[in-house]
Every structure is written in structure tokens, then in C-alpha cells.
Amino acid sequence: MKSRTKKFFSYYKPYLGLLTADLACAFIVSAVTLALPLCIRYITVNVLEENSSDSLSQIYMMGAVMLALVIIHTIFNMFISYQGHMMGAKMEGDMRSEMFDHYQKLSFRFYDGQKTGQLMTRTTNDIFGLTELFHHGPEDIVISVLKFAGAFGILFYIDAKLALIVLLFLPIMAVYAFYYNNKMNAALRRSKDRIGDINAQVEDTLSGIRVVQSFANEEIEKKKFAYENNRFVQSRREGYKSETLFHEGLIAFTQLITIAVIVFGGAAIVNASMDLADLLTFFLCIGILIEPIQRLVNFARLYQEGITGFDRFMDILEVEPDIQDTPGAIELKHVHGHVEFIDASFRYNVNDDAVLKNVSLHIKAGEYVALVGPSGIGKSTLCSLIPRFYELNEGAILLDGRNIKEISLRSLRRNIGFVQQDVYLFAGTVSDNIRYGKMDATMDEIVEAAKKANAHDFIMELPDGYDTDIGQRGVKLSGGQKQRLSIARVFLKNPPIIIFDEATSSLDNESEKAVQDSLETLTHNRTTLVIAHRLSTVRNAHRIIVLADNGVDEQGTHDELLAMNGTYANLYNMQLINVNTLEHPAVVKD
Structure with missing residues (x-):
């Protein structure tokens, strides 16, 4: 909790000058507010009661002073606002960027x-409420404390007994406020969770709207x-109930204070222990005293809305990246491309079965290697470990003889x-x-990459060629077109190591052939x-590695693996039979 509090206040650091000016203005506004009742008391007590020859000029002079105070109050309030x-x-912008x-x-x-x-909700809705808290928090506290203390000082100066009666209400108000403040906090936290669930549901449905409509679902x-919307409404019901009891209860207490002042102040006038002018000033100061209480009530609401969002913000910010640079991590200068797996094991979660277990594999620089095997055997996972999208549980991966963690x-x-x-555009x-493969690339380089990926021809047929807008996630393109753009992106990057995860799976036969030629x-x-599902696409690989439950099951060239008559041969023959069946279906007679 201490670290979160420190983190909260750290966001003020770049704006300490502006914060200081804001608080200085708040101090002046509070002082002006307290000065106005004293000016009125001066007129009612010192001028009207004495009724001297220069009373009228004193009233005008004090009126001018009060007018100047109102102008100062307005200007500084405008600065604060x-x-x-x-x-x-x-x-708020700094937090969102972070x-x-x-x-x-x-x-x-x-x-x-x-x-x-x-995740989007934590970046938008949750942080949005913090703008008001960051602004009004210090300002409301300063103004409330100054006005409250100043008003009480004036009240005690006018009538100490009546001021003590007002003071008796405050502990009761504090206990009441603390109780409902906690209930409001819990309700607001649930509400923010629920609006996050709504956003998640909307995002999921709209992203899959084509599937939804195709199934008429x-x-x-x-x-x-x-369901999610009703859960949100229920959470807001609880929140509004707590907020209403909190707010209206404190308003009721302030009204009770006013009633107490009227009753006991009137009794004091009857008993001649207070005059009417002092009671008028007392009432004005009660108004000033109630205003900071109402301000604190509003601050409590802003605090709860802001701090629940801040807690959710910190829940994410405190998630330590499980993959990050080790101290002294080096920058690669020249990569040859030797990749080696040494007893590599990986599981997605602690309690899950191992996806890869004790895999040892050596890939030479410049070697064209194909990974094949049944679905779910870990081909994509193995490739995702090389760029450290996931971290190995055991073993090591070396690049040019150096552990990739270094x-x-x-x-x-x-x-x-x-x-x-899964292509993403x-x-x-x-x-x-x-x-995106090379942000400083020239147009000529982009066109050359597109040609290598067999994408240039279809791009030129688009309405605006290379300047054609393809829509969210490339919805205006076919699956094959999107795949070829993603391949062009890697062609442009021109890296020493390339991984294709079933990259031709969405292409038609003609495009697949063209991309295969470019790939070669x-x-x-x-x-x-x-990584290949269709084994016919990797027949020219230098080496084909067959993965099975026990790790690397077989490896060799296409011809060598067929000669072994093992797992690869079975997979290849099954695919060959399926292709022949599709091309020459049996004729069923009546």
C-alpha cells in the first residue's frame, strides 16, 4: 500500500510548479471567502451601530473592498478550474502512456x-476518473482545511459555547462518513470490473461479427x-445506494447543524448573551463551515472513483514482465544463424503437461529446416521460443553459441x-x-518486397494501389492477400533467421506456388x-524434423524419411491418399 501511495504522488513531480500555483490560489480563495463575513460584520457592528457622520463613506469603502475581494476570488478560481x-x-495522459x-x-x-x-478499460475508463482526483484532491483538501479552521476560529471568537455545540456533530459525521465511504469503495470497484466485462463482451462480439451473422446467432x-449489462446495472445499483446514503446523510447532518445554530443562537439573543449582528455573522460562517464539508463529501466521491481506477491500473503495472533483458544483455552485431535447443522443456502453466520435453536440436546457419507432426504437438510453440515470445522452463536455446537470454x-x-x-494487419x-517490417524503407523497397511475396500484381489492381486503405485487420482483403502482405513484411525486414508458421496455409494453389518459389x-x-501441415510444400527442405510426444521422432530429407517408412512416411501417405480422393472421387452407383 505504501508503494502505491508513493507511486500515486509521483505523478505530481513533473508539475510541481503548476501544483504550487494551484494551491497558492486555493489559499487565496479560502482567505477571501473568510474575509467577506468579517467585512459584513464590520459594517453591521462597527458602522451601523455607531452611526457616525462618516458611516456612509465607510460602507462605500467596505463595499469597494468586498468588490475587489470578489474579483480576486473569481480570477483565482478561474485559474484553479x-x-x-x-x-x-x-x-492522466502520463499514466496512460506508462x-x-x-x-x-x-x-x-x-x-x-x-x-x-x-485491458482497454484499464487504459481508458479506469484512468479517466483520476483527472478529477489529481486536480481536486490537493486543492479540495487545502481549501477545506483552511475554510474549516478559519470558520471555526471566527465561530469561537464570536461565541465559544455555540461553536462547541457545532463541534459535537463532527465525530458522529466522521464515523458515518467512514462507514459508507468503505461501502462506496467496494461498490465502485465491482462496477469497474463489470464495465470491463461489458467492454470485453462487445470487443469479442464485434471482432467476430462475421461469424455471428453467418451462423445467425x-x-x-x-x-x-x-447478462454482462445486467451485472453492471446491479453493481451500479449498489454503488448509487452507498453513494446516496453517504451524500444525503452528510447533507442531513449539515442541516441539523444549521437548526442547532438557529435554536441555540436564538436562545442566546433572548438571554442577551449574543446580539443580532453576531448571530448574522455566525450564520455566514456556518455557511462557510458547511461548504468545506460538502466539498469533502464531493472529494470522497472523486477519491473513491479515482482510487478504485488507480488500484486497477496498478494491478496491471505491478505485473512484472516474465520475459525481460538480463543485466548486461548484449546487442547482436552480426548473426550467422546457428540455432541449438539443449534439453529444452516447456509448459504453458505450472500445472499443465509439458508441450515440449527434453528437446535437443541443432540447426546450422543457412539451413532450411521444416517442422512437421500432428496438430498440437508443439511445432508453433518450439518456434515461438526462439524469439522468446515464451520462456523455457528448463534447458537452453543458443544462437551462434550464445544463450538467447544473454x-x-x-x-x-x-x-x-x-x-x-494467424495473420494480423x-x-x-x-x-x-x-x-512495418522496416519503418524507414523507401517505396522502391516496399514494392520489391511485395513482388517477392507475389503480392504486387493484386496490390496494383486495388483502387489506390499501395495507398489503398485495407480496413480494420485487413477486412477488405481476402485471406490469401492478407497472408501475402504479411510475408512481404518479412521480406522487407530481411532478417538472417526466418520462421514461417504455416505461412502458405491460406493461399490458393497458384499463389502458394509463387510464394514457395520466392521462399526458396x-x-x-x-x-x-x-512449420508445415501440407508436407508437399517442404519436400525441398534441407532437413525435415518430425515432432512427436517424445520430442524429435525422426529427421532427414524427404526421400530419407520416406525410406524409413516411419511416422513421416505415414503422414505423407495419408495426405497423398486424401489428395487423390479429392481429385478422383469414387463414383457411387444406384
């Missing part, structure tokens, strides 16, 4: 267990959304090109997406790992 809010907005930067550092393992909608999605992540990944099975133009050219003098 504008600059204070801007300070809060800047601090959260986004932290997201970039977290590994695939973290995202495997998260919902995108929840709109009603199912409506029910799922209604290499900086940025340097390691800069030298590896990865075309994943960003919203923007065709050229923007290809350029690209593999020259590079270390290339290809």
Missing part, C-alpha cells in the same frame, strides 16, 4: 490469460451482452522474421502494413524454419 484540470489531464508502454513489455503468456476489452450474442530482446527479435499462422494502407530464393544463406 482551468489550469488545475489541465494538470489533471496531463497526469500503461501502454508496460503492455508492450508483457509476454504472450500474460495475454493468453487476458481479455482485450478488460445474433440473439445468442444479445443474451450474452444482456541477448537483448530487441536485438534478438530484430534478427528474426516471423510469419505467423493493422488499420491503414497496404504500404503502411508492409513498411529467400532461404538462400539464411536459417529458415518452416
Whole structure:
């Protein structure tokens, strides 16, 4: 808790000058507010009661003083309102940037267990409430304390007994406020969790809207959304109930204070222990006393909304990246591409079965290696371990004889090109997406990469060529077109190590042949790992590695593995039979 408090206040550090000015203005505003009742008391007691010859001039003079005070009050309040809010907005922006930067550092393992909608909520809704808290927090506390202390000082000066009666209400108010403040905090936390669930559901449904509509399951999605929406409404019901009892209860206490002053103040006038002018001033000061109480009530609401969001923000920020640079991590200068697995074992979670167990494998620099085997055997996982998307549980992976943990992540990944099975394209133009492989690439380099990936021809047929907007996740393109753009992106990156995770799976036969030809050219003098489901696409690999439950089951060239008549031969023959069946289906007679 102490570290979170320190972290909270650390966001004020870049804006200490603005904070100081804001608090100075708050001090002046409080002083002016307290001075106004004293000016009125001066007129009612010192001027009207004495009724001297210069009374009228004194009234005008005091009126001018009060007018000047009101102008000062307005100007400084305007500064607090504008600059204070801007300070809060800047601090909110700093937090959002820090959260986004932290997201970039977290590994695939973290995202495997998260919902995108929840993560978005923590970056937007949760932090939004902090703008008001950052701004109003210090300001409200300063103004409330100064006004409260100053008003009580004046009350005791006017009538100590009546001031003590007012003071008796405060401990009861404090206990009441503390109790409902805690209930409000818990309710607001649940509410933020629920709005995160709503965002997650909306994100999930809209991302899969084509699947939803193709199965005509709109009603199912409506029910799922209604469930999350009703949970949110229920959480807000609890929150509003606590907030209402908190707010209205404290307002009732302030009204009781006013009634007590009227009753006991009136009795004091009857008993001649207080005059009417002092009672009038006393009432004005009670108004000033109640205002900071109401301000504190509002601050408590802002605090709860802000601090629950801050706690959820810190829940993510305190997640330590499980994959990060070791002290003294090196930058790679020249990569040959020797990759070696030494007794490598990996499981996604502690209680899960091992996906890879004691895998030992050596891939020479410039070698074109294909990984094959049944689905779920760990081919993609094995390749994801090389750029450290996941961390090994046991064993080691070496790159040019050096443990990859000794290499900086940025340097390691800069030298590896990865075309994943699940293609992701960003919203923007065709050229923007290809350029992602090399951000300073020229247009000529982009076009050359597209040609190597057999993408140039279809790109030129698009309405605006390379400047065509492809929509969110490339929805305006076919599956094969998207895959070829992702391949062009890696061609442009031109890394010494390339990994293709079923990269041709979405291509038609003609495009697949063209990309295969380009791939053969690209593999020259590079270390290339290809995960393949269709074994016919990797017949020319220097070495084919067959993975099974026990790790590496077989390895060799296509012809060598067929001659072994083992696992690979069985897989190849099964695929061959399926292809022949599709091309020459049996004729069924009546």
C-alpha cells in the first residue's frame, strides 16, 4: 500500500510548479471567502451601530473592498478550474502512456490469460476518473482545511459555547462518513470490473461479427451482452445506494447543524448573551463551515472513483514482465544463424503437461529446416521460443553459441522474421502494413518486397494501389492477400533467421506456388524454419524434423524419411491418399 501511495504522488513531480500555483490560489480563495463575513460584520457592528457622520463613506469603502475581494476570488478560481484540470489531464495522459508502454513489455503468456476489452478499460475508463482526483484532491483538501479552521476560529471568537455545540456533530459525521465511504469503495470497484466485462463482451462480439451473422446467432450474442449489462446495472445499483446514503446523510447532518445554530443562537439573543449582528455573522460562517464539508463529501466521491481506477491500473503495472533483458544483455552485431535447443522443456502453466520435453536440436546457419507432426504437438510453440515470445522452463536455446537470454530482446527479435499462422494487419494502407517490417524503407523497397511475396500484381489492381486503405485487420482483403502482405513484411525486414508458421496455409494453389518459389530464393544463406501441415510444400527442405510426444521422432530429407517408412512416411501417405480422393472421387452407383 505504501508503494502505491508513493507511486500515486509521483505523478505530481513533473508539475510541481503548476501544483504550487494551484494551491497558492486555493489559499487565496479560502482567505477571501473568510474575509467577506468579517467585512459584513464590520459594517453591521462597527458602522451601523455607531452611526457616525462618516458611516456612509465607510460602507462605500467596505463595499469597494468586498468588490475587489470578489474579483480576486473569481480570477483565482478561474485559474484553479482551468489550469488545475489541465494538470489533471496531463497526469492522466502520463499514466496512460506508462500503461501502454508496460503492455508492450508483457509476454504472450500474460495475454493468453487476458481479455482485450478488460485491458482497454484499464487504459481508458479506469484512468479517466483520476483527472478529477489529481486536480481536486490537493486543492479540495487545502481549501477545506483552511475554510474549516478559519470558520471555526471566527465561530469561537464570536461565541465559544455555540461553536462547541457545532463541534459535537463532527465525530458522529466522521464515523458515518467512514462507514459508507468503505461501502462506496467496494461498490465502485465491482462496477469497474463489470464495465470491463461489458467492454470485453462487445470487443469479442464485434471482432467476430462475421461469424455471428453467418451462423445467425445474433440473439445468442444479445443474451450474452444482456447478462454482462445486467451485472453492471446491479453493481451500479449498489454503488448509487452507498453513494446516496453517504451524500444525503452528510447533507442531513449539515442541516441539523444549521437548526442547532438557529435554536441555540436564538436562545442566546433572548438571554442577551449574543446580539443580532453576531448571530448574522455566525450564520455566514456556518455557511462557510458547511461548504468545506460538502466539498469533502464531493472529494470522497472523486477519491473513491479515482482510487478504485488507480488500484486497477496498478494491478496491471505491478505485473512484472516474465520475459525481460538480463543485466548486461548484449546487442547482436552480426548473426550467422546457428540455432541449438539443449534439453529444452516447456509448459504453458505450472500445472499443465509439458508441450515440449527434453528437446535437443541443432540447426546450422543457412539451413532450411521444416517442422512437421500432428496438430498440437508443439511445432508453433518450439518456434515461438526462439524469439522468446515464451520462456523455457528448463534447458537452453543458443544462437551462434550464445544463450538467447544473454541477448537483448530487441536485438534478438530484430534478427528474426516471423510469419505467423494467424495473420494480423493493422488499420491503414497496404504500404503502411508492409513498411512495418522496416519503418524507414523507401517505396522502391516496399514494392520489391511485395513482388517477392507475389503480392504486387493484386496490390496494383486495388483502387489506390499501395495507398489503398485495407480496413480494420485487413477486412477488405481476402485471406490469401492478407497472408501475402504479411510475408512481404518479412521480406522487407530481411532478417538472417526466418520462421514461417504455416505461412502458405491460406493461399490458393497458384499463389502458394509463387510464394514457395520466392521462399526458396529467400532461404538462400539464411536459417529458415518452416512449420508445415501440407508436407508437399517442404519436400525441398534441407532437413525435415518430425515432432512427436517424445520430442524429435525422426529427421532427414524427404526421400530419407520416406525410406524409413516411419511416422513421416505415414503422414505423407495419408495426405497423398486424401489428395487423390479429392481429385478422383469414387463414383457411387444406384
